[in-house]
Amino acid sequence: MKSASVIAYAILVGAAAAFVVPQARDNSMNSTTIDDTSLLNYVLTLKNLENAFYAGALNSFTQDDFVNDSLPTWSRARFEQIAEHQQAHVDLLSNAIGSGAAQACNYTFPYTSPSTFAALAEVISGVCVSAFVGAAQYITSSDYLTTAAAVLSTEARHAAWIAGPVNHQNAWSGALDTPLSLDAAYTLASQYISGCPSSNPTLPVTAFSSLTIANASLGQASTVTANNVTVEGKYVAFLSGVTPTFVQVVGGQVVVPTTIMGTSYAVLTSSNVSVDDSTITAGVVVLQFPYNSNGALEIA
Ligand SMILES: *[C@@H]1O[C@H](CO)[C@@H](O)[C@H](O)[C@H]1NC(C)=O
Ligand SMILES: *[C@@H]1O[C@H](CO)[C@@H](O)[C@H](O)[C@H]1NC(C)=O
Ligand SMILES: *[C@@H]1O[C@H](CO)[C@@H](O)[C@H](O)[C@H]1NC(C)=O
């Protein structure tokens, strides 16, 4: 059976082609200077996206549609609970920020059925977990820490439930979730954003040029290409857990390390020691290598 996440990956790549507008990197502002309000607006931007994503799908598909598309009978009502959580998170963040809070944008999500929605939900919830883990280091006010941790752990439960019981895949990808930098997570999110109110605050983030790793397969050489960015001699950082694995691009190719499992990410970097918004030059590729309860790969 072709796995749901393979479908999600295809959706994501298709969407990237349609919606990512590569922008020049703005190095005038870097993540070390981000203040708590900007950080909260970044998190709110992701939460607004998720809120619209779940509400829109529930608005489009009935219980019959879910069951008819082979999703569990109980799944739609649970997705309603997730949608309520997203609204609660949006309200919480908006109230904390006050008048400068980012408003919802317009979005284009490339699902066409309950099952493709569930597959995309696995990717989007996983990216948000990674985004919040990656953003944690910038919180300076201890007042926000408990709330941020509570939001993150709830998000991780959503991601695990969607991947496991709904999509019948690994509910986790290893002992440690994978942090994504602010720009990296924003790059993935921005492909679904088609327009934002001009009154919204400017976020301290920029989307990277797009990266592709053709037919990525563990232990196999794959061709690397990036939009307007030279790949030769640079590194692909494979992100799976908190320690990246760097592979230099030689002859336009990298051999995908066999150590990555579950949902992982890959970015092109200028460095072979650190992955952050100053060393990433293109990305982000979502890689999914689902594994079963014996730890064996589940290849379509
Ligand atoms: C980020 O900004 C700070 C303060 O302006 C500066 O000290 C630091 O070198 C900058 N870091 C990078 C990677 O540009
Ligand atoms: C369920 O699927 C069947 C066959 O594909 C179709 O005839 C039927 O109209 C569908 N029902 C709903 C509620 O979508
Ligand atoms: C959002 O979409 C609506 C309906 O198409 C449109 O009227 C509005 O201008 C859009 N807003 C932005 C900020 O793109």
Ligand SMILES: *[C@@H]1O[C@H](CO)[C@@H](O)[C@H](O)[C@H]1NC(C)=O
């Ligand atoms: C990727 O795999 C597909 C199917 O196996 C094949 O048709 C295609 O040529 C491959 N693409 C590249 C760039 O290797």
Ligand SMILES: *[C@@H]1O[C@H](CO)[C@@H](O)[C@H](O)[C@H]1NC(C)=O
């Ligand atoms: C990328 O290259 C294309 C074609 O050469 C060009 O039109 C586009 O402006 C470039 N984008 C950036 C961000 O440099």
Ligand SMILES: *[C@@H]1O[C@H](CO)[C@@H](O)[C@H](O)[C@H]1NC(C)=O
């Ligand atoms: C990392 O890059 C440096 C050059 O920048 C090189 O000397 C070193 O061998 C590289 N290390 C690995 C493990 O690739």
